[in-house]
Amino acid sequence: MLSEADIARAVSVLRAGGLVAFPTETVYGLGADAANDAAVQKIFAAKGRPHNHPLIVHIADVTHVATWARDVPPAVHRLAQRFWPGPLTMVLKRAAGVSDFVTGGQQTIALRAPSHPVARALLARFGGGIAAPSANRYGRVSATTAGHVRQEFGDDLDFILDGGATDIGIESTIVDLSRDRPSVLRPGAITERMLEDALGAPLAPPDRASPRAPGMHARHYAPRTPLMVMEADLLLELASSLVRQGKRVAVLARSAQQPLLQGLTWIGAPADPGGYAHALYADLRRLDAAGCDAILAEAPPGDMEWAAVRDRLTRASAGGV
Ligand code: TXA
Numbered sequence: 001m002l003s004e005a006d007i008a009r010a011v012s013v014l015r016a017g018g019l020v021a022f023p024t025e026t027v028y029g030l031g032a033d034a035a036n037d038a039a040v041q042k043i044f045a046a047k048g049r050p051h052n053h054p055l056i057v058h059i060a061d062v063t064h065v066a067t068w069a070r071d072v073p074p075a076v077h078r079l080a081q082r083f084w085p086g087p088l089t090m091v092l093k094r095a096a097g098v099s100d101f102v103t104g105g106q107q108t109i110a111l112r113a114p115s116h117p118v119a120r121a122l123l124a125r126f127g128g129g130i131a132a133p134s135a136n137r138y139g140r141v142s143a144t145t146a147g148h149v150r151q152e153f154g155d156d157l158d159f160i161l162d163g164g165a166t167d168i169g170i171e172s173t174i175v176d177l178s179r180d181r182p183s184v185l186r187p188g189a190i191t192e193r194m195l196e197d198a199l200g201a202p203l204a205p206p207d208r209a210s211p212r213a214p215g216m217h218a219r220h221y222a223p224r225t226p227l228m229v230m231e232a233d234l235l236l237e238l239a240s241s242l243v244r245q246g247k248r249v250a251v252l253a254r255s256a257q258q259p260l261l262q263g264l265t266w267i268g269a270p271a272d273p274g275g276y277a278h279a280l281y282a283d284l285r286r287l288d289a290a291g292c293d294a295i296l297a298e299a300p301p302g303d304m305e306w307a308a309v310r311d312r313l314t315r316a317s318a319g320g321v
């Protein structure tokens, strides 16, 4: 169990310009004082992340929005009321004085008020904004436990707040509110339907003028083992033919039943999108660690509730569905 003393220690590390990994309800974040450029630069160095990739600034609640953003539309308050604290990131026009380090040089800023009690305690006690990407090396699978964070960074971090396994398991939904019509830049647990319901208006599809969300690069969230996504029947066929050729195959199944085959590492994923997302990154890490020649993942269903899971699997497979 974490204590007040752990939170206090994390806050002093942040104040001193250090890095603290902390749990959120989505994935673990790698945090630094968002107002301290030198501290923010340490995040890029630790992750090996390109400098033009903007970070999400985590805030305690909607009253902090005005510190970071300007021309804040009424939709922000509507969405904050419904979904904050929670797994929703809002992209807004950045306020004057917000540093290029946090925003990757863009004219927008991404803000999120997380709901995890440890993140909330940290933000309340720290008082300012905490810039935090997911706590993984660039392009790799996000961390959903403190153990994953240690696997990623070893002793490179100043402090890790261990809040156990995260609840949702995949990153927040990102909605762009910096232009006339809101649009979703990254799907997450809060679906387009939930956003449209709260906004009382349809979302626009993102277009070429949308703010860049560089985490949306095709290959991302990727294990080291090559991963392919396919329907169950093809998966079973391919798995047995690869095994017959002497290859070692890891499978992330959903509906498919495990065949009697030597040389298969098999995980049956939960049948509902929430359970699937919760387990996804830990599953990918386990399959990756099995040292197989390939990971075959069964394609998720096509409906909106599965959009975020589909997105992460597609990126983990470098786009080859
Ligand atoms: O659930 C989450 O969002 C987690 C936890 C730690 O809060 N954070 C997270 O951060 O996923 P990161 O850095 O791994 O992904 C942030 C995404 C990136 O794709 C980045 O490009 C996008 O947000 N982003 C950040 N600022 C942006 C901006 N101003 N405009 C457009 N996209 C932005």
Ligand code: MG
Pocket: 133, 134, 142, 215
């Ligand atoms: Mg990330």
